[in-house]
Structure formats: structure tokens, C-alpha cells
Amino acid sequence: MDDPLIIAGREFRSRLITGTGGAANLSVLERALVASGTELTTVAMRRVDAASRTGVLELLRRLGIEVLPNTAGCRTSAEAVLTAQLAREALETNWVKLEVVHDEETLLPDPVELLDAAERLVADGFVVLPYTNDDPVLARKLEDVGCAAVMPLGSPIGTGLGIRNPHNIELITSRAGVPVVLDAGIGTASDAALAMELGCAAVLLATAVTRAQDPERMGAAMRCAVEGGRLARLAGRIPRRFWAQASSPGLRVATVGTHVLGED
Amino acid sequence: MKAQVNGTSRDLADGTSVAAVVALVGAPEKGVAVALDGAVVPKALWGSTIVPDGGVVEVLTAVQGG
Numbered sequence: 593m594d595d596p597l598i599i600a601g602r603e604f605r606s607r608l609i610t611g612t613g614g615a616a617n618l619s620v621l622e623r624a625l626v627a628s629g630t631e632l633t634t635v636a637m638r639r640v641d642a643a644s645r646t647g648v649l650e651l652l653r654r655l656g657i658e659v660l661p662n663t664a665g666c667r668t669s670a671e672a673v674l675t676a677q678l679a680r681e682a683l684e685t686n687w688v689k690l691e692v693v694h695d696e697e698t699l700l701p702d703p704v705e706l707l708d709a710a711e712r713l714v715a716d717g718f719v720v721l722p723y724t725n726d727d728p729v730l731a732r733k734l735e736d737v738g739c740a741a742v743m744p745l746g747s748p749i750g751t752g753l754g755i756r757n758p759h760n761i762e763l764i765t766s767r768a769g770v771p772v773v774l775d776a777g778i779g780t781a782s783d784a785a786l787a788m789e790l791g792c793a794a795v796l797l798a799t800a801v802t803r804a805q806d807p808e809r810m811g812a813a814m815r816c817a818v819e820g821g822r823l824a825r826l827a828g829r830i831p832r833r834f835w836a837q838a839s840s841p842g843l844r845v846a847t848v849g850t851h852v853l854g855e856d
Numbered sequence: 857m858k859a860q861v862n863g864t865s866r867d868l869a870d871g872t873s874v875a876a877v878v879a880l881v882g883a884p885e886k887g888v889a890v891a892l893d894g895a896v897v898p899k900a901l902w903g904s905t906i907v908p909d910g911g912v913v914e915v916l917t918a919v920q921g922g
Contacts, residue, residue: 611922621920636921639862639914640883648920649887662922670894677896678916682889689922798922 595822597794599771600687600719600740606631607788608818609660609773611798612648614750615807622651624801628811632658634689634798636665637679649683660721662689667702669709676713688713689743689775689796690722699749703730707737714738723775726756728763735770742768743775743796746787750799752779755786765791781810781817788821789829857909868907875902881915888917 596603610630615621625633635648652659661679666672669692676688692709694702701724713720719740724730726744734742744764747753754777755761765772771793778784778797787795795818804810859868861877868877874890874897890897891914897905907913 612920613922615920634922635918637889637916638919638921640881640888640917641862642882646919649918659918660922661918664921674891674894674896675916678889678891678914679918680889681896681898682887682916683918691922 595826597771599721599793604631604794605629606815606818607794607822608784608814609633609794609796610801610811611662611796612652612802614799614802616802618647618651620807621648621802622655624807624811625652625655625657626811627808627815628801629815630657632660634660634662634796635683636662637675637682638665658687659683659685660687660689661685662723663691663709664693666692666709667694667705668692669705669712672705672709673712673716676709676718677716680718686717687719688721690720690739701725701745703727706730707733710734710739711737721773726760726764728760728767731764731768731772735768739770741771741773741793743773745776746774746783747777749776751777752800753777754779754783755790758786758790761787761790761792778814781813784814784817785821785824788818789825791825794818859907859909859911859913861913862915872907873903874905874907874913877907877913878902878915883915884917888915890915 597607606629608628608630609632610628611634661683663672663675666675672692680686692702692705693699710720710722721741722734722739723743731742746755773794773796774787774792775796778800784795801807801810858865893912
């Protein structure tokens with residue numbers, strides 16, 4: 593079935609966007625990325641030092657996976673804008689996963705700084721994919737300033753707590769005119785499937801795969817979960833009912849004594 | 857003269873270019889970007905851009921993350 597993810601006019605066959613952080617080494621990361629089927633993967637921008645020669649860019653190039661730089665670690669709009677501009681220069685892409693977090697304990701987005709940075713980066717020609725709170729109003733405002741997608745969290749980064757407020761995610765997906773990407777909080781495959789069932793266009797995750805006991809197998813699990821959730825969303829789920837409804841015909845049941853089911 | 861390079865104070869010769877600072881920190885060939893005093897210096901201008909006394913230079917590259 594041809595059902596590509598389209599962000600800013602670019603088509604992706606995979607609806608799973610992954611991060612590269614948290615993997616024990618590049619070989620583990622490579623196997624997990626291949627198993628996940630991802631076509632778009634985030635990297636962070638950091639000061640050059642002895643530890644920065646990781647070879648992650650070479651790996652992604654070899655695997656044919658697009659690089660999505662993020663602004664992880666930035667606390668202010670000014671920091672995020674400069675980091676995005678540096679990433680554009682270094683990686684020759686105008687795409688950016690915009691991250692402006694408020695504090696280390698929660699890593700929750702700072703809505704004021706985030707919106708300001710989004711507006712500046714859009715004006716500077718970036719394709720902006722903002723990591724945002726699960727706040728339908730903020731999501732709408734990010735879309736209004738020209739973001740190419742909105743990426744609400746399911747729960748805080750790295751917690752694996754899943755989607756804490758599914759209703760908010762559904763409110764966001766029901767009103768968004770741009771793709772909604774569930775970003776952060778995914779713990780296991782059912783969380784990713786739920787995101788897709790709630791109408792998300794894609795899922796972005798890292799820790800759930802890279803820190804799983806078997807990252808390669810979890811990468812494959814997430815691929816299946818995203819595909820399954822997407823298919824279920826398109827198929828249209830049955831309404832929830834209070835009472836049971838038999839799925840077998842009620843008539844012509846063999847009975848013993850006075851038992852009569854579905855025949856009054 | 858002195859300049860801040862990736863958060864560390866460095867003694868640099870007068871007339872040191874951005875390209876020389878990039879080499880100094882041992883940056884890889886590809887995937888590197890430089891900011892001087894909060895503004896990106898395009899790679900084409902690294903050789904001709906001189907770091908001023910008290911200048912703040914950031915040399916960044918991509919690492920695993922996100």
C-alpha cells in the first residue's frame with residue numbers, strides 16, 4: 593500500500609524517525625537503525641573535541657539515511673537559532689528538529705523560547721520540526737508561524753512513560769494541518785502503535801530502541817508497531833461499547849437443559 | 857592576543873584566521889561549522905576571516921544524539 597509520510601514536500605516510506613543517542617556503540621546503532629527501517633535520523637551538534645569523532649555521519653551516509661540535526665541542549669531561542677544555523681552550515685540541510693528545553697530534570701520544552709525560535713528559523717528559511725509539549729494551543733501556534741510539522745511529547749524525554757495524555761494528542765492530530773510526530777516518551781511497541789492510532793503521522797524515538805536490552809529486535813518491533821498503528825488508524829476502529837456484542841451468530845446453538853443464548 | 861575557543865581561553869598570534877583555529881582544535885574534514893562572536897562564518901570565508909582579540913569562536917560538529 594502506497595502511503596508515504598510527506599513533510600515539507602519530501603516523501604518518506606518509513607513513518608519511524610529515530611535518534612542516534614544512547615547506543616552502546618556504532619555497530620549496535622547500525623543494526624538497530626537497519627531493523628527499524630528509518631529513513632530520517634537525528635544527530636546533535638556539539639563542540640569539537642577528542643570525543644566528537646564518532647563517525648555517526650559516515651554511518652548514516654553509508655546506510656542512506658537522511659540526517660536531521662537537532663538543537664538538543666539549547667535553553668534559549670538565541671542558542672537554538674545559532675545551533676540550527678551551524679547545523680545547516682555543517683550538514684548542508686535546512687531541516688532542523690527544534691528543541692528548546694527549560695531544565696535538566698524534566699527536559700520539557702520552554703514554550704516561550706520555542707515559539708520565538710520557531711518563528712525566527714522559519715523566517716530564515718528553515719524547515720522547522722519543533723519538539724513541543726502535548727499542548728494543543730501551542731501546537732496550533734507553532735503551525736501558524738510556519739513549522740513544517742509539530743512534534744508533541746508523549747512524556748518526558750527518556751522516561752519511557754508512554755503517552756500520558758492521549759486525549760491531548762488526539763486534539764492536536766484532529767486539528768493540525770501539518771504532520772504530527774509523536775516525539776519522546778515511547779517505552780515500548782504498544783506506545784508507538786497508540787501514537788499512530790491517535791492520528792500521528794509518524795513517531796520519533798531513540799532511547800526506547802538504543803537502550804533496550806536488544807536494540808536490533810526493538811528496532812524491528814517499533815517498525816511493526818508504527819506500521820500496525822498506521823494501518824489500524826486508516827482501517828477505522830470499531831466504536832467502544834459498554835455491553836458485549838457476540839461475534840458469532842446467536843441462533844441454532846446446541847443447548848442442554850434451559851440454557852438459551854441469543855434466542856428469546 | 858587572547859580568544860575564547862570552544863569555551864577555553866587561548867593565546868593566538870595576531871592575524872590568526874578561523875581556518876587556523878579549526879585546525880587547532882583538530883576538527884574533522886567534514887560536517888563542521890564555525891561561529892565567531894555569535895554569527896556563522898561560512899566555510900568559504902574561514903581562510904580570510906581573522907579572529908579579533910577577545911573573539912569568541914565556537915567550532916561544532918555532529919555527534920550521536922536525540
